[in-house]
Amino acid sequence: MNDLPEMLNRQAAWQRSRRLLPWPVKIRMAEMARETIMQLRNDAARSKPRKDDAR
Amino acid sequence: MRDAGVISNYALFGATAQIRYTEPLATLDADVLVTLPDSGHLDILRPLYEFCEARGYPIEGEAIRVGAWPVQFIPVFNTLTGEALEQAETADFDGVPFRVVGAAHLAVIALSVGRGKDYARILALLDSGAVTREEIAALASRHGLAEAWIRFERRFVDE
Numbered sequence: 001m002n003d004l005p006e007m008l009n010r011q012a013a014w015q016r017s018r019r020l021l022p023w024p025v026k027i028r029m030a031e032m033a034r035e036t037i038m039q040l041r042n043d044a045a046r047s048k049p050r051k052d053d054a055r
Numbered sequence: 056m057r058d059a060g061v062i063s064n065y066a067l068f069g070a071t072a073q074i075r076y077t078e079p080l081a082t083l084d085a086d087v088l089v090t091l092p093d094s095g096h097l098d099i100l101r102p103l104y105e106f107c108e109a110r111g112y113p114i115e116g117e118a119i120r121v122g123a124w125p126v127q128f129i130p131v132f133n134t135l136t137g138e139a140l141e142q143a144e145t146a147d148f149d150g151v152p153f154r155v156v157g158a159a160h161l162a163v164i165a166l167s168v169g170r171g172k173d174y175a176r177i178l179a180l181l182d183s184g185a186v187t188r189e190e191i192a193a194l195a196s197r198h199g200l201a202e203a204w205i206r207f208e209r210r211f212v213d214e
Contacts (some may be wrong), residue, residue: 018078019183024149025081027071031123033081 058073061106062128063090066143068156068164073176075146076158076185084118084125088156091130103128137199139164158185161192166203178211188212 037051056062066072069086077101084124091099107119118125131137146155146195156164162180180186188208 015078023075027075029079
């Protein structure tokens with residue numbers, strides 16, 4: 001647990017380093033994140049029990 | 056679309072514009088500010104939708120799908136967004152020039168909208184050094200948002 005501040009600092013530094021990437025690269029990263037979110041949403045929607053199933 | 060007279064001018068804004076200055080972040084769509092020639096249509100975006108659909112870009116709800124992205128075209132809705140579009144910068148996207156709203160206008164538009172994610176945008180832009188508090192204050196003041204900016208600073212910046 002004592003490593004936590006150091007881990008968070010490393011994470012923050014890594015995130016800040018992403019800023020320096022070229023804009024098109026960052027857009028493609030956002031695009032990948034978007035696809036992942038959409039996939040997770042679809043999976044969640046599919047796994048949700050339908051009202052009909054409960055009958 | 057400009058050459059065809061469907062729009063008069065455009066500039067990318069919202070999260071995809073913010074990403075120019077900050078680390079990448081997840082966003083579900085791309086927002087484009089547009090000015091439109093007076094078409095006489097009550098639904099002012101209709102010619103734009105028709106133009107895109109005729110060229111194979113499908114309409115999805117209020118957006119038009121361009122590649123992987125649903126793109127929302129938003130007509131300028133006040134003097135702030137009009138100025139943001141007018142003073143947009145031309146950025147290079149893999150060799151293609153692309154008009155993008157600048158950091159100060161992005162921040163003040165976010166201030167005017169005032170949701171949690173908009174406040175996060177202002178903080179991210181400040182943190183990136185793309186805009187200063189003084190620049191935001193000056194622009195906010197010109198657009199009647201001085202009080203909103205003072206409240207934001209008190210709440211999120213002055214600690």
